[in-house]
Amino acid sequence: MTTPDFTHFSPLAPAYDDRTDSDDVPIRSARLRRWSETLSLLRGHPGFLLALAFILFVLLAAAMPTLLTRFDPYATVPLEKLRAPSLLHWFGTDELGRDLYTRVVYGAGLSVQAALLAVSIAFIGGSTLGLFSGFFGGRIDAVIMRLIDVMLALPSLLLALVIVTAIGFGTLPVAIAVGFGLLPGFARTMRAEVMRVKTLAYVEAARLGGAGWGRILVNHILPNASGAVVVLATLDFGVAILVASGLSFLGFGAAPPAAEWGTLIANGRKFLITAPWLPLLPGMFVALAVFALNHISRTLEEVSK
């Protein structure tokens, strides 16, 4: 006898008024609805767009450096050495006369590659461990958590040094070493998220609806738990760049003449007094890249709330 009440007003959920009943209602999947919404929200953040543009620039530099500079990163011109930044050489030249801006652009490829590899190692390894310990709990959880504590106990940079010395210099070993350091972060985040989602009512409802744990894991727990992990991934991408540059600063980077950002800073530090732009500009570039990534991940986090 009572008609459904749609005039009901709740400040949170926008009221809608669908009176029409029709058989042929097209049923669209939820996924595209969610993507279109989040993108529209992101457009509202100017800072986010600026950060995104800078990161796209870095990724372009990593993928196709030739587009961004016409200098050859390896051609030495000793007579042109240690020139201050000018219109010709935006970042000036290094101790062998090579264009520093070009070396930073070409360095992007190595640094981004190392960071990307490191984050994917940490993401895959960490998330699986976190999933197992969060999902099964009990003894498995205890064992995995102690393993994570062990990895946290080991100083990441020192361990990275040891790993790189064990498997040799170059971008891949650096990536493995850095990935090993980031893994605990992903494991702890995924574990916390899985444990949170596992106890929610809609998981119990699905369970009582006859769904097996496998189906619940794939359809409910993982999608809802992975939000936080994706945000962490963007954040840790920046951290990976920093740690990788730390390693190459200590001389564990790629073989010369190629140079990661950390190597550029390391080589430049000899000229801190005489040619300060040599160590300081690459450092600023790295800081901006990591700051942009940091900003992107924070905005993603705020939007997904």
Place this chain on the structure above:
Amino acid sequence: MTSSSYSVTRRRLLLSASAVVALSATGLSTIISEAKAAGAPTQGGTLRIAFLRDNTTLVSIDPFQVYWLEHRVVLRNVAESLTDQNPQTGEIIPWLATSWQISEDGLTYTFNLRKDVTFSNGTPLNAEAVRIAFDSNKAFAASVPATFGRTYLAGYDHSEVVDDHTIRIRLSKQNAGFLQATSTTNLAILAPESYKRTPEERSRGAIIGTGPFVLKEYKPEIGIKLARREDYAWPSKAALNPGRAYLEAVEIQYIPEESVRSGQFLQGELELVWPRDPFSDVDIKQFQSINAQILSRSLPGPALNLYPNVGEGRILSDPLVRAALQKAIDRKTFAEGVYSADFPVVQGPYDTTTPYFKSQAAKLAYDPDGAAQLLDKAGWLRRDDGWRYKNGKRLTLVRPLQTAETAGDVLIQDQLRQAGIELKLEVLVAGEFLTFVSAARYDLHSTYMTRADPVVLQTILDPRYTNNSALSINAYPPETLKKVEAFFDAGLQTTSSEERAKAYAGLQDVLIDDNVAFPIYERLWQAAASPRVRDFQWTSEGFALFNDIWLDGTA
């Protein structure tokens, strides 16, 4: 950021590149003329020196074992040797031994010792002490065959104490370099008490010498402290100050961080900055902003050479490629680009201050077109990617580097790139570096030693004297090896200068003609001294006489 422009009254660096007659090694050290005119030296003060870093592979300060240049500078003023070497002429002059006689067959050396010399623990320096020193060194060299001092002692059999101040040294086989060896820090004489201690203890500083300074403290990788010896009165002839040192103490620090080291010096925290690599013109300009003095000394011994691996199957086994490689290196641009405009261009396998040096400048001219023709003739044809290939294989030469590459390494890499040769710089950790080199997996490798006698090259390039090190075995095609060994023996088995001059001249010609040594740059050791430092004097092997140095309070 020092902004002073390049000072117009540029201080002339005494780096004459003139060809030098074999024996008279013209002094290339800079003599600070003004120092003498500034009146009598003032007493006291501490000389603070900053070196690059400590030797981390062999942590030792035991004179016999040490090859590390920075340590030998210190030891030169703590432990003294029988003889000294005139830095300008290379001639052996008296020190602890006032005079000596060498037998005709060159197997017996008799030294007459000074009578007034005592060790810092008070015991007298007499023939018995010298015998104990030589015999202990001989025993140690037998137990640790690879130790650096062993080649200096080559041929030593035993010593006889003739009387309290005369000692006769017997050699089992001829060693022309032995007299020069007695002037080096490696054969310095320690007190008998030091030889009772274990080698490790001596390495960590348990050394008692007769020098003007006493070793107060040695903290590996941190620094060294020396204190003046009050009753010192028996310097070598090369020294200006006959008696007690003017300085009260010398403090040595290791500062690997270059900007920090230069910063400390510019702020007056240090009197002497003495890194291992020469200064670039940027550094020199910066130092001259506080009118610092730039002190340079070309170090006797081999120049910074690359030695090839001509083992079978290696690319450099082909003489044409080696010849092309020699022409593809632009040594003038290297000297100007990496260091400074008036940096000497290397002229041969030896540095110019090495006795019996013979210039090969003519054969080392930069000739990229010549190199290109030779490579084409050898079948290495250039492709559009800039590299040269021969039946599908790229012309790649591997050069191992320990821990880190320098700007010079990368410059050579790029010069070879322009000739189409890929120089792969393999940066390795200490452990891997040694296994890599001993397995001869390199194409080009470099090492050097400092000693003011050409025989030093034997410890690098003569398989019979390097315990068959991979470098010496693989450096020559068979026919060149025979010629090289002949010249080395000729140079070793005679004590007459003319014979040695002819032998080593022939040696230097063969090394360059057969392209088994590729000189890169002259090994110049440079230091920057604050204006207050007076009477800084280089010894023949590039060390410093601390007891001459004094600090002018006024400057």
Place this chain on the structure above:
Amino acid sequence: MKTYIISRITQALLVLLGAYTITYVILYLLPSDALSLMLTASGVDADTLSAAQLAEARHHYGLDRGVVDQYLHLLGNLLRGDFGTSLSTGSSVTTLLADRLPQTLMLAGCAITLSVTAGVGFAYTATWLRWRPLRLALRRLPALGLSVPVFWTGLLLIQIFSFTLGWFPSMGNKGFASLVLPAVTLSIPSAAIYAQVLMRSFDDVWGESYIATARAKGLSRAQIQWRHVLRNAALPILTLIGLQIGNTVSGAVLVETVFTRVGVGRLAQESVLRQDIPVVLAVVTISAAAFVTINLIVDLLYPLLDPRIARAAKVT
């Protein structure tokens, strides 16, 4: 409470053992042959020795034992406080560490205290300020602190405060002044992390109902921030400090290299280059032990600060 402490201690020891084992495995199974390494480190050229000499040297360094009982042998020594002898300097690792550990402990200690005070102070002011633009700017600043490479900040600070202004020495271990710049450099990343986490936790606490109760009592914003918000919001910092130990040691390696301070960090880095295995193993074990102890202390401290844990709720 007691069983809780016991179980935490056993877990801590387990973690320490795990850390030691992983480092041992990586270090001792390095591809390059340990013996040739050790020989060259003590000035002997491995390939010049005869087979007999090699065997004798292998025994001397205890390399002829199987990997496992070598591990147990070393562990046995470790428990007796003997870290073995350093390969390159020949002196015992314990003395080597003894004269370098104080430098690093002082540096790490100052850096941690600095970062905690800066982190909490920053979050406190950033959440308390009313003026919106400044509030927004302060919110983004920690992210910048996190993005700047440690060694780069070090170089920058040397350039400004040491060479241009000449306030502080740019290197060395002498006295307190030489500690200022390195400690500041090392503290920046941790302070940034603390600031970021605490700002979020301060905001959360301001949103709690008991803050409305406090305002209803008529307390001023300052009183509420001090008496109610600070205590509850600052709780997460304890666990954070525990986690930051690893980063502090890593940071020390870089900072000591840039500031030429002779500490454990630099020693570890050079020992890795020299493959001086016992020293690296000792340094990693000590930093793992520091991590484990500090986390244990944090776990025991937590109930004192958060009564909800200490006094298990009785069912009334």
Place this chain on the structure above:
Amino acid sequence: MTGTSQEPIIDLTDLSVRYHSGNQIVDAVKQVSLTIAPGEVVAIVGESGSGKSTLANALIGLLSDNAEVRTGTIQVGGEDMTHASEGQWRTLRGRVVGLVPQDPMVSLNPTMRVGRQIGEAVERARGPRGRSLDADVLELLEQVGIDQPVLRARQYPHELSGGMRQRVLIAIAIAGQPELIVADEPTSALDATVQRRILDHLDVLVKGRGISMLIITHDLGVAADRADRVLVMQAGRIVEQGPPASILRAPAEPYTRALIAAAPAFRAPLSQIGAKPVTATLEILRFEAVSKVFALPGEASWFGRGPKPLFQALDQVSFSVHTGQTLAIVGESGSGKTTSLRIALGLDKPTSGRIIFEGRDITGLGWNEFRPLRRRIQLIQQNPFASLDPRYTVFESIVEPLQSFGKYTAAELQARARQLVDQVRLPRLALNRLPRELSGGQRQRVAIARALALGPELLFLDEPVSALDVSIQAQILDLLGDLQRDLGMSYVLVSHDLAVVSAIAHQIVVLRGGRVVEHGAAGQVFGNPQAAYTRELLEAIPGRVA
């Protein structure tokens, strides 16, 4: 500062408040006028979103930053506070106006002792008290009826029960001897019996000191029982006000009439409840002497050998559910009603006793053996806001049980979904909506549709409407009644709210401390309750007195 006796404590004229959140503008309060005389008790009744909390906050100056007072004036204790500064408001709070906040479980600082939180209010209102502060605090604790005040003062909030925490909050409110107390939903988070005792105590305190009080509530019964004057608010406006008796007997406004009709307590005189014919039908589910004991996480004895402290959740509970009928399990928090629900659903295993479903013993069945029964037993959870996966559309949530049990083509699923949506009276367009775009009532309808997907015979309802507004509650209860009639389903309703139970229950079981204190037909239990506890429960229903 306190006004003369006859001047009104609160004098609002034509007050409008607007919220700015992002680009959305929300007018929460529209032209409201209100006066409260000294000593008078006024109650404001309204559903969530009616603006009643905004009004309360406006009176004490606790409006959030993004709120804007657009029109009207606020006079508190004779002072015009419309655009008062934070400083001016501070002098008022505690001394003139006291606040009793809503949820006692989170309204006390968890890391500060209770005594100190009260002491803070005392010192704030009456200046530094020095040593006599403790005495003031103990006195206040006694006044609000807390036992062992010395012990309680040193305890932390988490060590006190919900009721005691509410009393502490009252002590804080009256610490400054205010002239007006604003009580925002004072007891809605507590059990009925506890609620009644606290409100009685509050009345005594307020009347004794001549303080005026403003009660904010969504429960018409509470308003009617406690207030001299009742105001009904809807969508930001006061639609009606007057003495409770006239409001209840002769409501002028249609919205007030709808509110009264929807509130189960007033709908039908209790004695006629349960007039549903109790035809003897088959028995679908039976509990036989089911007991359940939990080991407490508390401190085992030192060496871990001694017996761990145990908690008896259920003690020999027996009841039966008849097909097509509703059995209600009633009890307060900690009575064991939820435990019995979990045991029936196979989520927990009983320590002893048997559960029979359609004649078959299903006690202790493993997950897989129980799975086929999932098609025939389903659950409707309490909180509609958490029972639906935020990433699933309504369609995907509803058809999930079907997908778990069998293979269906997309067309079959869509057809079934449309059928189910119609059954729960939701528009078909809702199928594409995400949960966050629906109201509480609509989400509960989706949950019901999901439960019906497999065509179950037995439906467990865990406090199905307690999270919803009164008017929506009525619609959901009606829907459940219709579904039971049409599909012949049997229900087991678990609830603490007797008013809700009376709407749809045939049989009632009353639980207390894990034991069945009463079991019988609804009419008989409501008509003449045998157990004293049942009587106490019935009397605690707010609004019965009228």
